[in-house]
Amino acid sequence: MQTHITTTPFGRRSMTLGQIASQATAKAMPKEAIANKWQVFQHVREARELVGATDRALAILNALLSFHRETELSAEGELIVWPSNEQLMARANGISPATLRRHLSVLVECGLIIRRDSPNGKRFARRSRTGEIEQAYGFDLSPLVARAEELRDLAEVVQAEKKAFRVARERLTLLRRDIVKMIDAGLEEGVPGNWGRVLQTYQGVISRLPRTASRQLIEDICAELYELHAEIRDVLESFTKTQNPNANESHSARHIQNSNPDSIFESETGSRKEKEASGNAAETDNVRSLPKRDLPLSIVLDACPNLRETAQSGEIRHWRDFVAAAELVRTMLGISPSAWQDAREVMGEVQAAIALAAIYQRADQINSAGGYLRSLTDRAREGKFSTWPMIMALLRAKLDEGKQRQTTENATSEAGPRLEVSDSLLKSLRKRNPRP
Template identity: 70%
Template sequence: MQRHIATTPFGRGTLTLGQIASQMTARTVPAEAVVHKWQVFQHIREARDRLGATDRSLAILNALLSFHPETALTGAAELVVWPSNEQLMARANGMPATTLRRHLAVLVGCGLIVRRDSPNGKRFARKGRGGEIEQAYGFDLSPIIARAEEIKALAEEVQAEKKALRVARERLTLLRRDIVKMIDAGIEENVPGNWGRVQQAYQEIILQLPRGASRPLVDDVCARLYDLWVETREVLETFTKTQNMDANESHSGGHIQNSNPDSQFESNTAFEKDEAGSAAAQTDNVQSLPKRELPLGIVLDACPGVIDLAQGGQIRHWRDLLGAVEIARPMLGISPSAWREAREAMGEQQAAITLAAIYERSEQIHNAGGYLRSLTERARQGKFSTWPMIMALLRAKLDASQAEAAGKGSLHPSRREPSGFEVSETLLRGLGKRNRRPHEK
């Protein structure tokens, strides 16, 4: 009697063209074909995204393969397995029945197995007198043999892609490390250049790199970072060559590099000298200054410019201010060593306030690094407080606001148009007291 192999699923399941294609593929398996089932399964695991399989469906496929008694799958052997749902659920680590049926459908849809349903939907095998299997109803594993080479090629492509992504990420890490350290070296060694612009360009490139970025995006970011790396390195190399030539021409032996790049620029503009003198006059007796810390809100009122550097454009906590001034530091040309010494002498919070104030008046300060070192030295001597700096900024903003209102012809404070800057009466009295000279008391 001729055996009939069903091509349609049992029950309400419909037949699709994809299932027809899988059945056609299963019939192309040559009788002499032999594959190692666990090796093919490993290739399927590696290429599961390309095949459309899921982790749960692979757990079921692993269970189905375990029901075949032989390790080698051959085209001449019977490749239909007929475990019950209970047996499959047990070998799939107790997977629920509904989940089992859903992921069996995934395996069929991926073309990794073919359903061979019986007339009543049961899975079983009918054996002949000699014990050989005459008819089996269940799941046919023939597509695994037929597609073994295709699956292997997909797995190799996935491995090559992963390797390329790993190499690209390694290159990205090296470029980021080189650029950051070259910027710090340029500032530390006082190499002429707009290091603030380089730092800003670097930040703009890195912000375009999300977590879990794809390889094309990583390659694009690496290409842009490489251009910045070349530009930065050329600046450092050109400066190094110039220094070496100057040393050779002067016949003075080895070039002596100053480890303190800001020391030769301690002279600042008239503004810095005037402010330093004013700060000295107001901080001769530091004990007279308020004992409490400056509120964050007052610091931000005095230094609104640093808010633009914060992540998300908001500063809600002191740690947000610390993050913002870390970005401002290279833009001001302050070396890592000067910033480190300031934090050690003043503390993290006070150093951040000081740097925010310097950033607010960056256009009036000729050498921010030297100015910060000067304030750091005063802090070591106990003669520096951030209160006078912040109060001076607030007073300057208040004077500018009043001058603007006066220019508009307002004769009474209650009739002035809002200027966007408000100061409490208590703070106004405090500002007045701190702005008086000693002879005015």
Template identity: 70%
Template structure:
């Protein structure tokens, strides 16, 4: 006697292409396929969001699996179970009939089970001679066997995503702690810097973090916090180096301060004879100990506020504006195109522009800007020049001006009153040490 394997649902339930695809997958599974139903169910539960299943639908699937007597599901055996709604409801913790039907439909749509409805919609099995089941109508568990490898792969991917999210959250916690404590240290020790801007930047980054954030957003915020963390750390480390003349004798601020000599023609050789920049080659050997990271844009602007006077519109918003303003400033300082080109080739365009901005900030102490730039270019070519100490020296000069203003009651040199700094006793002692 021939039996027909039903492929469409009973009654008014519609047929979908997804249901046909599930049936095709089940039909194509190898005849030797065997899986442990509870291990596979564990993988399904882990990957339920990717499959579109719900917690209640998985409770029903768990109940359906319990109606299959064997722990191993085999393609060679019968994979159809036929419990009534009452039996299913009892094993699904008393789930109401309407809820039961709704979540059975979810399992079908997810491709986890296939409906094998009888002509009248009832679930039952017909047995032949010897008690062998000839035809069963109910729910076919074949997709669980056919898609077992897919479920295992999805479960591993979910676990990997959870681990990555955990690592990202740990990194976020550490970055938040380190950055905040370093900012507090900079403020407490009166390290030169625009700490108000740094604090606001930190708050802006953290404000983008929702209560429950996906991994991609957490990693994006971590990257931004890492940049801010590195910036703050560089400020603190560079400030420590500038307070230790023996450890960092390449203090470019001293070059600027000692360059108030007689005006010389912009001759490279004549300038080297006078050594307007000051400092021997030995004094610059410690440049390797300075930070390898580029100077943060905000720190450079804090150290060289006078550059904004030459900017188009009176505002410098990013490095592109900074470089364009340096090109405008160069002829104003009397620097020849050839000296400027050599500086950019030796230092790089950005560091050459930073050097020019620093020279402009202390222009009253430099009589021959072109010769001074050529001297720094030579040092850069020899790998004995860095813009880090130059910028930190300017920030220190602002700190000293604020200290004098606090002592005498006079106004600081800077007109920007928001850039005044408090000075700790320990910092004053370190600044008052004589330089060699």
């Protein structure tokens, strides 16, 4: 059996204290130490970030383990493998020689293998007359046996962290879903409350959540959302307690419709005959003559720039971002989920979002956004509505406003500076030039 001795790397490679520590750890392991090589490799793969290994380094380690014939790595057995670079590259999916050398160094620095270089740098094994290995030069796998328990503990730490991260994300998803649906329920049932403020608070918390967030940040945001969740739930529960438990749904609907006329809610049924809804919808009578292609996103954003302000990331690049912003606008306008769902089913998700963006752009001119949207939905159901006229009208209004502003600025610049004359000077001029 080979005697493990401390060796320094061959060639220009220098010796480090970390390599000495790895050799000392391997030398101090008990003789009865044993480990399953593939189980240890699995632990290394799970804890690779804590260990400091790379993906390519793991591929090379997997190749090195494949050159060890036994599945069990034993301190009393032969733990040195001596494959050539060509053999390693072949089993490591054909990586280049430079990549092989670089990631072999990573494995050494991580303390997963030890170089046992021969005097001339070659890898080989010297056998006795009976065929037993007397001395081998190559890569020593003993650190994997010596650190088997440590690597298992690191893998368990990583697994626990992943589980905690997964639980935090699940909690975040549930809180977000509950809050949005409870806000919708409050709007749908006419529960008195400043739901616009609640929605702004929710969006303010969510806007701090990046695409890739740490577990700690997710847990902090979950704590804030939980407080908001409890506040909304208390409001809804308090409202249900004030209702007659024997009342049916129609009675409840009448009560909600007639309560708190100054709240953010609306009576959508009575508002379908609003003048602005019927008047503006008249522009869509000749739908058949309109273009059949879809509206480009850039044109819609030019016509409805106010929607950009509600985007979570402050930017709308795709239709999915546009629809998400429309969802937020729908709640801000006090449009019930049923009206929005009806519009999406009739018009389609994107077309309904475009119509909602146009309504939001003209929110100061529309008394009932929900009634207006239901009116447009009814016309779309009859095939008499298209979003093209709405967007073109907004673009024309924007263009006319720009031309008017430019005309005013030109007139001001051509008029030149005005001469300010004092009252005393005017009196003096009148005395010198009396009127005939």
